[in-house]
Amino acid sequence: MSSSKNNAPKRSRARSAARLAAVQALYQQEMEGTPTPLLLNEFHNHRFGETIDDVTMIDAEMDFFDDIVRGVTARRDEIDGKVSARLAEGWKLDRLDRSMRAILRAGTYELLARPDVTVGTVIDEYLDIAHAFFGEKDVKFVNGLLDAIAKEVRSS
Structure with missing residues (x-):
């Protein structure tokens, strides 16, 4: 996490932690x-608030985490359709790295189902996560894809 996140309000940090945990959970589920239900239980009981290498993980907003994981699972076909429609000709979703798929699915779910979260917040948060796993080219890919989906699903 960037240092600016450390100064963010507690709820914002808890939601950022929930998003990262959701991406990790979705990756684990695919692997x-x-x-x-087992996945949610594992994260609730063994991951949140855990201390690793003398660093205590930020407690995530569990309801928000649960909503993302359950929502992506329930709406996987719809989400995958939105993502696949934005891929370059000849590219298939299963050709993307599993971490990339988890990031795109979680971000797309929020754009579709969480109108209480602004488009800018959704995109910025998933770009931060993408930076943790990928280089600049892939981060730009995430930005472009989520921006295109946002324009479709959040237009009035």
């Missing part, structure tokens, strides 16, 4: 096929 291992973990059923959603």
